[in-house]
Amino acid sequence: MRPQSAKLLIIIAVALSIVNAVGNASAQRRISPVRPATGINLAKERGDSLDTSKLVERVDESGRKVLIDTVAGTEVPDTIGTPLGKVPKMIQPLVFSSTLGVDIWDPVMRVFGQHYGLLEFSAEFNMHNRYIPVVEIGLGQTDYTPDRQNYTYKVGTTPYFRVGCNYNFLYNSNPAYQAYGGIRFGLSSFNYQLTGVTIDSDYWGEQQTVDFPRQHSTVVYMNLMFGIRVKIAGPISMGWALRFKTKLHESKNPGGDPWYIPGYGSRNGSITGSFSVFYTFQLQKPRPTDIKDKKD
Numbered sequence: 124m125r126p127q128s129a130k131l132l133i134i135i136a137v138a139l140s141i142v143n144a145v146g147n148a149s150a151q152r153r154i155s156p157v158r159p160a161t162g163i164n165l166a167k168e169r170g171d172s173l174d175t176s177k178l179v180e181r182v183d184e185s186g187r188k189v190l191i192d193t194v195a196g197t198e199v200p201d202t203i204g205t206p207l208g209k210v211p212k213m214i215q216p217l218v219f220s221s222t223l224g225v226d227i228w229d230p231v232m233r234v235f236g237q238h239y240g241l242l243e244f245s246a247e248f249n250m251h252n253r254y255i256p257v258v259e260i261g262l263g264q265t266d267y268t269p270d271r272q273n274y275t276y277k278v279g280t281t282p283y284f285r286v287g288c289n290y291n292f293l294y295n296s297n298p299a300y301q302a303y304g305g306i307r308f309g310l311s312s313f314n315y316q317l318t319g320v321t322i323d324s325d326y327w328g329e330q331q332t333v334d335f336p337r338q339h340s341t342v343v344y345m346n347l348m349f350g351i352r353v354k355i356a357g358p359i360s361m362g363w364a365l366r367f368k369t370k371l372h373e374s375k376n377p378g379g380d381p382w383y384i385p386g387y388g389s390r391n392g393s394i395t396g397s398f399s400v401f402y403t404f405q406l407q408k409p410r411p412t413d414i415k416d417k418k419d
Contacts, residue, residue, distance in 0.1 A: 216251070221249065243259060310386075
């Protein structure tokens with residue numbers, strides 16, 4: 124046999140081997156690395172074992188959606204890791220907890236020279252650890268002669284109340300901690316006295332002292348606030364809040380505007396604060412979050 128004929132036979136044999144290998148491969152399932160994560164084989168041909176009608180959807184232990192080939196019993200590789208929808212917006216249950224609190228800001232500040240205020244209590248209902256309706260009820264009182272003023276201002280022990288809501292920015296974090304913004308609408312309807320009011324008469328050159336023994340005022344006001352709360356032990360927590368206050372309505376009186384408004388504070392200034400101790404009643408067990416309280 125001539126060398127040229129031998130070379131030709133070798134080339135023909137190699138070509139036949141390649142054709143045979145390609146034919147066998149076409150009978151096998153194709154897995155394309157660029158196939159979309161839908162379980163659909165875009166290169167499907169007759170005889171291909173990947174049939175979308177034979178696929179079922181399952182959820183793995185990590186909450187991910189995968190497609191299972193019911194014929195082969197295997198996972199479709201390019202669908203593993205596909206997220207199952209979105210992460211829940213709110214982890215905690217709707218009926219989550221209720222909280223009672225006492226604001227000790229005014230009693231502490233009176234020790235340091237504040238001349239008004241008594242005590243305040245609050246009640247909260249926590250929904251999803253996110254939306255927290257709040258009711259605040261307190262008692263106010265003062266008996267004070269302001270510096271460089273010619274009168275004494277008195278308000279007997281008077282109740283007041285506020286209603287509003289907090290929004291917890293950390294609603295999907297550890298429920299033992301809160302960072303929140305809030306709004307309150309308050310109402311104070313109270314009596315006050317102005318005594319020892321000195322009136323100068325330029326015409327007669329004399330002074331006259333008069334009293335306004337019973338004045339009444341109704342004030343509607345609003346608080347915008349930001350606060351932080353932390354767990355101390357068990358159901359007990361503490362927190363502080365910074366409040367921006369503004370009057371929405373105030374009745375007028377012949378004796379002048381009230382210097383102190385129960386629940387609002389001094390009419391001078393627009394910022395005040397609160398510092399409270401809370402006791403929480405857990406209505407449903409908190410669901411696990413990424414942040415865990417090591418104290419528990």
